[in-house]
Amino acid sequence: MAEFTTEQTRNLAVLGHVGAGKSSLLEALLYRAKAISLKGRVDKGTNHADFTAQEKSHRHSLEPSFLHLQYQQHHINFIDTPGLPDFFGRALLPLPAVESVLLVINAAVGIESVTKRAFEAARAQGKAVIIAINHLDSNLTRVSDVMIDIQHQFGHRCLPVNLPSADGKAVVDCYLHCDESAETLFSQPASARDELVDTVLEEDEALMTLYLEQGESLTPQQLHAPLEKALRMGHLVPVCFTSAEQDIGISSLLEMLIKLMPSPLEANAPQFMKGFGEQSTPVTVTQKATDHVLAHVFSVSIDPFLGRLGVFRLYQGTLNVGMKLLIGQGRKPFKVSHLMKLQGDKQINVSQAFPGDICAIAKLDALSVGSVLHDSHDEDEFHLPELEVPQPIFGLAVSAKRRGDEQKISDVLNKLVAEDPSLHITRSEVEGQTVLQGQGDLHLKIALEKAQNMFHLDMDTDTPAVAYRETITEKAQCRYRHKKQSGGSGQFGEVELAIEPLERGEGFEFISKVVGGSVPSQYIPAVEKGVREAMLAGELGGYPLQDIKVTLLDGKHHSVDSKEIAFVMAGKKAFIEAVSLAKPVMLEPLVDMSILVGQEHVGEVTGDISASRGIICGTQANANGLVEVSVEVPLANVSSYSSKLKSMTGGEGQFSMQFSRYDVLPKKAVKALVD
Numbered sequence: 001m002a003e004f005t006t007e008q009t010r011n012l013a014v015l016g017h018v019g020a021g022k023s024s025l026l027e028a029l030l031y032r033a034k035a036i037s038l039k040g041r042v043d044k045g046t047n048h049a050d051f052t053a054q055e056k057s058h059r060h061s062l063e064p065s066f067l068h069l070q071y072q073q074h075h076i077n078f079i080d081t082p083g084l085p086d087f088f089g090r091a092l093l094p095l096p097a098v099e100s101v102l103l104v105i106n107a108a109v110g111i112e113s114v115t116k117r118a119f120e121a122a123r124a125q126g127k128a129v130i131i132a133i134n135h136l137d138s139n140l141t142r143v144s145d146v147m148i149d150i151q152h153q154f155g156h157r158c159l160p161v162n163l164p165s166a167d168g169k170a171v172v173d174c175y176l177h178c179d180e181s182a183e184t185l186f187s188q189p190a191s192a193r194d195e196l197v198d199t200v201l202e203e204d205e206a207l208m209t210l211y212l213e214q215g216e217s218l219t220p221q222q223l224h225a226p227l228e229k230a231l232r233m234g235h236l237v238p239v240c241f242t243s244a245e246q247d248i249g250i251s252s253l254l255e256m257l258i259k260l261m262p263s264p265l266e267a268n269a270p271q272f273m274k275g276f277g278e279q280s281t282p283v284t285v286t287q288k289a290t291d292h293v294l295a296h297v298f299s300v301s302i303d304p305f306l307g308r309l310g311v312f313r314l315y316q317g318t319l320n321v322g323m324k325l326l327i328g329q330g331r332k333p334f335k336v337s338h339l340m341k342l343q344g345d346k347q348i349n350v351s352q353a354f355p356g357d358i359c360a361i362a363k364l365d366a367l368s369v370g371s372v373l374h375d376s377h378d379e380d381e382f383h384l385p386e387l388e389v390p391q392p393i394f395g396l397a398v399s400a401k402r403r404g405d406e407q408k409i410s411d412v413l414n415k416l417v418a419e420d421p422s423l424h425i426t427r428s429e430v431e432g433q434t435v436l437q438g439q440g441d442l443h444l445k446i447a448l449e450k451a452q453n454m455f456h457l458d459m460d461t462d463t464p465a466v467a468y469r470e471t472i473t474e475k476a477q478c479r480y481r482h483k484k485q486s487g488g489s490g491q492f493g494e495v496e497l498a499i500e501p502l503e504r505g506e507g508f509e510f511i512s513k514v515v516g517g518s519v520p521s522q523y524i525p526a527v528e529k530g531v532r533e534a535m536l537a538g539e540l541g542g543y544p545l546q547d548i549k550v551t552l553l554d555g556k557h558h559s560v561d562s563k564e565i566a567f568v569m570a571g572k573k574a575f576i577e578a579v580s581l582a583k584p585v586m587l588e589p590l591v592d593m594s595i596l597v598g599q600e601h602v603g604e605v606t607g608d609i610s611a612s613r614g615i616i617c618g619t620q621a622n623a624n625g626l627v628e629v630s631v632e633v634p635l636a637n638v639s640s641y642s643s644k645l646k647s648m649t650g651g652e653g654q655f656s657m658q659f660s661r662y663d664v665l666p667k668k669a670v671k672a673l674v675d
Contacts (some may be wrong), residue, residue, distance in 0.1 A: 089422020
């Protein structure tokens, strides 16, 4: 494999809604660059990005996959991501490792729910974005409408760098090799280039003066520095047109990726931190090949035969086979015996990795998403901020189908969560059940299917559990003494707690205002431990409490009988009594839903949502002739919405949802739930 420098490297995550053609577009790019000898097809299960048995069976990407190519002396790493709404959490995992996002939009459908979320997530992390309007050949009459919709929803700085030809069978460059005489489907190459140049020049006053006062035309080379700044700041989002099936715009897109999108040295660098909590401080990563090795693991997969495979982005230093590396704050180094580049299901051994590259190592059980690899104890506490993934909104209670499999369930579930941090495992104290939580019924179905097929574990499941919560609405105060004497040394601990509600979503806060040593400092963590235990048990329906501030005001101790367990019990009982005085309420999760239906079904859909205690937030006619209805509705009332929507629309409706917030559950609903 040829060696490339950091400057010659491009890293892109490929995001977009299911059906946009991400995997097919990658096939076309790989084929054009001669990285593969034959283009695979998604509908036949032969494409290189979707290679697992599950993906071939479902004909969808279900987890990130890694591909690369060499083109015009450049090395491009692509990360294909799932487009199904339930798997958006997995689609976000590669973002810390890339400089750019290739956002793919289906020309026949336009902007969809995952498209919006992906664009917002990319910009929130400071990634440069380039948009590919794919399936150009399928809907020529609406292509210009899709372009208008993109500028309306994502901003007027989304500008075409090429345009469809008048017959839709090619694209016309508007920036690198502008052909002003070419006939295009809409707009004009010259005006498109002028708009691009004007936008780029806003980032460089000196070039702007040269352009305006001297009337000199500027080359893409002269515009490169302000262009990269515009991309970093989100002041420019290039838009390309492609058809993966008809091989339209593929060479143009490859050239744009190389000549427009930033190298690792030109992009917004991720902010590594040293230390944790209040002691953490930002550190600068040099990206020099001669410095200490620093790499971040952003994807983990676990195979019963290959073990744990960690994919990492190298930010600094040169990594060679045979080197010894540390994982996070681990004291014992490991030897890099194999270093790999991934090409779909193929693992290509390499001897070296350079800053900016994406590689993989295997058979290291200590690897997890977020692990930092380094070769010096100076970087022991280096880490990237934890990636925020969508909060789980669906749950399934799982239990062993066969006796003796209880421990195996725990092991397998932990492996699934290690691969996909948007899955959560909780223990329901109310029902005494283990609950697997995820983004939707399909998300959980795929996880359980993998547990069965790959890890040979069958599980029984129960009705999806809605993640209700509890909180308080008023301040309260309580003093409690825990005293136990049974011969010999006893137990004694007394605490006085004040509790008050926090803003929704703020979680839990514990502070101590004890003075004079009435509660010795070594017992204060025990009080907090007791409070946390009580919070898990709830007050009204046994659901976890949240959004509460607890202040330890005072207490008493005994020189002989005071022990940690005494203050745990005192903290627990004082908190429980205080909550009962603070007018507790139950909270229900609300979700934002985006429902896509034909105009004729809008009335029926909105009426059903209103009957489900939902709020209609707005409607919008899309470029594809459908209407997008935005609503906020209690999760419990739409747990089986997929079948209901199919019934209302004759199978034509689509929807996606994401967690919105918690709100107070009406008293009638509380009574029905608790009783």
